Amino acid sequence: MNESNPTHETGPATDDGVDGLPTSHLGDPVVVRSAAEHRTRSRRSFLTGLAGAAAGFGGWRVLQGRPEDGNIPDVLRRGYEFNEGLWTRIGDRSKLAPTFALDEATDIRVNGRHGVRDEIDLDAWQMRVVGLDGAAITTGGLELLDGLEPVDHVVEHKCIEGWSAKPRWTGVRFADFVQRLGVAEDYEYVAMETPDGDYYVGMDRETMLNAQTLLVTHLNGEPLTQLHGAPLRLATPHKYGVKSIKRIGLIRFTNDRPRDFWAERGYTWDAGF
Amino acid sequence: MRNEPDSIEYLTPPVWLGTDMTATLPDAPAEARPPDDEVVLVRKHTRASRWMHWINFPLLTIMIWSGLRIYWADLRDPYGVGIGLIGWHWFDLFPDWFNENLGLERRLARGMAFHFTFGWLFTINGIAYGVHLWRSGDWRQVIPTPTDLRQVGAVVAHDLHLRKTAPPQLGRYNAAQRVAYGGVLFLGVTVIVSGLAIFAPTQLSFLTAALGGYESARTVHFASTIGFLLFFGVHILQVVRSGFANFWSMVTGYERTTRDALRPEANAAPSVDAETEEVAR
DSSP states (O other), rough: OTTTTTTOOOOOOOOOOOTTTBBOOOOOOOEEEEHHHHHHHHHHHHHHHHHHHHHHHHHHHHHHOOOETEEEEEEHHHHHHHHHHHHHTTTTOOOOOEOGGGGOOOOOOOOOOOTTSOOOOOTTOOOEEETTTSSSEEEEGGGGGSSEEEEEEEEEEOOOTTTOOOEEEEEEEEEHHHHHOOSSSSSSSEEEEEESSOOHHHHHHHHTTTTTTTEEEEEEEEEOOOOGGOOOEEETBOGGGGGGGGSOOEEEEEEOOOTTTTGGGOOOOBOOO | SOOOSSEEEEOOOOOOGOOOOOOOEEEGGGOOOOOOGGGEEEOOOOHHHHHHHHHHHHHHHHHHHHHHHHTTTTOSOOOEEEEEGGEEEEEEESOOHHHHHTTTTTHHHHHHHHHHHHHHHHHHHHHHHHHHHHHSSSSHHHHHOHHHHHHHHHHHHHHSSSOOOOOOOOOOOOHHHHHHHHHHHHHHHHHHHHHOOOOOOOOTTHHHHHTTHHHHHHHHHHHHHHHHHHHHHHHHHHHHHHHHHHHHHHHEEEEEEEEHSSSSSGSSSSHHHHHHHHHHH
């Protein structure tokens, strides 16, 4: 204690422990200080708080002013990538989502029209499958699915906007489809596009090969309507609905992260659950 | 000579608050301390809890703001208040004028981007606070007891001037405060758990299932937010009522008081001793 500026504490005046101090009737320690000491400490706390608030506000402004990456500040894009890395490293993308009884199926609304706005001639529709080297593996219509084991299940379909539904999807596993084509698992991503190229998604290999990721022809027992993606769409319960592309025109295997319609507009690229 | 006793005696704190904290406040020699140069302080908040409190405030604000942007993305089927069983529908959240004036619609992408990054900061701060509560023993001050649950009505009635006396305050906070602070801790845990359940319903499917499924977890998440907003309203009101010294203790850690206020007889809480004294008089 400084003699020229005496303080009258009854114990060491640290915030981290005041040994031997008495307590108030409510159980909290009591400290007696000189008014000068009290003023100094109050001012120090206030200035620390002010500096903290200024730092917080400054940080917020810096964040808002960061260069954009896919329509959001790059720091937030790194946040999305951190979340994506979590499931890649500690998660298991072959895990299955809950399924429901067929009679629990519900209607599902048409929410996105990108890539399916115009009616097409379903009989003339063809899908291209392109390998890592950029060469076509195959091109064809629904006959490409012939002989593959049919899957008929009800899963939760969750929209990025917040609603969810339990549609019944009927189709074949994407994993079975690529296995029969003999595609080696030396690709990281799958890129898909609608025939007009208006809508496009990028997917990680693990989710595409998940047993619940289907190439779908029927919704709730009926053939897909055009607005629901006829004649062939993707449906996976492991990502937000925006990833379940309708009316597939192109499937391309790649090692470069494919562009993604909604990721370019500020949404998560992964969108995984 | 000042008209002051040599020491101040204190009421015995309740056993559940921990060790026997009965103690005396020694009087420094009067000649060394002019009375007007003395400040008596009660240490209320540790430095750690003050930092975490003030860090939590903007983080929770960002979470609620970005969360509402997500909620607003689909208002075709808004959450409402009513009793579904009897088909009674009271109101939807939120009224149209509220939505329009805040201009939050169609900002889903931004909302998600902030929500899914800042959620981790909110979670880290919350876990740090939980660890701090545990290690400092301060959890005893904020976890309500069964007695608190019985007395909370009386404390609220007293605050609303519907009742003359308040139940005796045991510990740093009164029964209603412990219920509120314990409740908001519970809300914090609930909002994080339900948030993870709708963030990763496949990877963390056990959480989603524990909350009754995706839709139900989402409702819990939304309801917790409303709970936070209700807490915030009452919290601000009570802080304003309690005065500056109380508010300032959340900045400095110490609440200014007086020796007189610390004397047991100055405390309105009727202890057994105080009642006996009154009878004796």
